[in-house]
Amino acid sequence: MIRQNSTLKALLASSALALVSALPAKAQDATWLxxxxxxDFNTGTNWSTGxxxxxxxxxxxxxxxxxxxxxSISLSGWTFGASASYYTFANSHGLAFTGAGLVVNGGGIEIxxxxxMAFYNSASAxxxxxxxxxxxxxxxxxxxxxxxxxNSGLTTFLDSATADHAYIxxxx
Numbered sequence: 001m002i003r004q005n006s007t008l009k010a011l012l013a014s015s016a017l018a019l020v021s022a023l024p025a026k027a028q029d030a031t032w033l034x035x036x037x038x039x040d041f042n043t044g045t046n047w048s049t050g051x052x053x054x055x056x057x058x059x060x061x062x063x064x065x066x067x068x069x070x071x072s073i074s075l076s077g078w079t080f081g082a083s084a085s086y087y088t089f090a091n092s093h094g095l096a097f098t099g100a101g102l103v104v105n106g107g108g109i110e111i112x113x114x115x116x117m118a119f120y121n122s123a124s125a126x127x128x129x130x131x132x133x134x135x136x137x138x139x140x141x142x143x144x145x146x147x148x149x150x151n152s153g154l155t156t157f158l159d160s161a162t163a164d165h166a167y168i169x170x171x172x
Contacts, residue, residue, distance in 0.1 A: 027054055027055030027056075027076055027099075028049065028051065028053055029049075029053055029055040029056045029057070029058065030047035030048050030049040030053035030057060030058070031047065031048040031057075031058040031059070031060065032048075032057065032058065032059045032060070032062055033046055033047065033048060033062065034060065034061060034062050035062070035063050035064075036062065036063070036064050039064050039066055039067050039068055040068060040069065041057075041067050041069045041070075041073060041089070042070045042071045046064075052073075053075055054075050054076075055075060055099075056076050056078070056079055056100070057078045058078075058079050058081065059078065059080045059085070059087060059107065060081045060083050060084050060085075061084065062085050062087075065086060065087045065088065066087075066088045066090075067088065067089045067090070068089070069089075069090070069091065069092065069095070070093070071093055072093045072094035072095070072096075072115075073093070073095050073096070074098065075096075075097065075098070076097070076100060077097050077099050077100035077101045077102060077103060077123065078101075078102050078103070079103040079105070080102075080103065080104045080106055080107045081105055082105050083106055083107075084104075084105070084106045084107030084108075086107050086108045086109075087107060087109050088109075088110045088112070089109065089110070089112070090111075090112050090114075091111055091112065091113040091115050092114050092115050093115055094115045094116050094117070095111075095113070095115070095116075095118070096117070096118045097118070097119050097120065097123040098120045098121055099121065099123060100122075100123060100124065101119055101122075101123030101125060101126060101142065101145075102124060102125055102126035102127075102128045102145070102147075103124075104127045104128065108127070108128075108129070109126075109129070110128070110129040111129070111130045111131070112131045113130060113131065113132045113133065113153075114134055115134050116135045117130070117132065117134070117135070117136050117137070118135075118136075119137065119138045119139070119143075119144075119161070120139050120140055121140050121141065121142065122142060123142045124142065124143045124164075125138075125144045125145045125147035125149070125166065126145045126146065126147060127145060127146045128147045128148075129148045130147055130148070130149045130150070131150045132150065132151045132153045132155060133153045134153045134154075135153055135156070136151065136153065136154070136155040136156070137158065138155075138156065138157045138161035138162075138163075139158040139159055139161055140158075140159050141160050143161065143163075143164040143166075144157075144162070144163045144168070145164050145165070145166060146164070146165045146166060146167075147167075148166070149166055149167070149168045149169070150169050150171065151168060151170050151172075152170075152171040155168065
């Protein structure tokens with residue numbers, strides 16, 4: 001269901017605020033290792049810097065491409081390089097993009113979202129494949145890009161956010 005009203009906007013804003021409120025002041029980028037120790041996005045030793053990125057997370061070829069999370073994530077974006085593998089990600093704790101969003105130059109990303117997922121500022125869902133069964137929020141001037149979105153939850157566009165050229169299928 002796609003809708004926009006002031007009550008819904010306030011509810012979504014307060015829910016999504018929890019996703020970005022823990023952002024540190026300084027952004028740090030990192031690259032997912034070619035041979036990480038686990039599939040947990042939130043494990044620092046799986047990243048080139050030894051810490052989980054809060055700026056841009058870069059992805060290339062890797063032996064582990066089915067990722068999950070052990071805590072909520074808020075960062076600028078994910079960039080998939082020309083030699084990137086095809087990745088899947090299970091969002092079960094909350095996921096927010098506050099900068100570029102999803103940039104797919106190679107490989108691909110499929111996200112299964114059972115928890116709130118948000119795109120803020122000018123973040124884009126790019127060419128991702130997103131299966132949403134919770135709240136998918138586009139706010140400010142963000143865009144769904146050319147993403148393929150299958151929605152059985154609530155997809156909302158606030159402010160000047162747009163669906164752009166996304167393909168959205170509602171299953172309710």
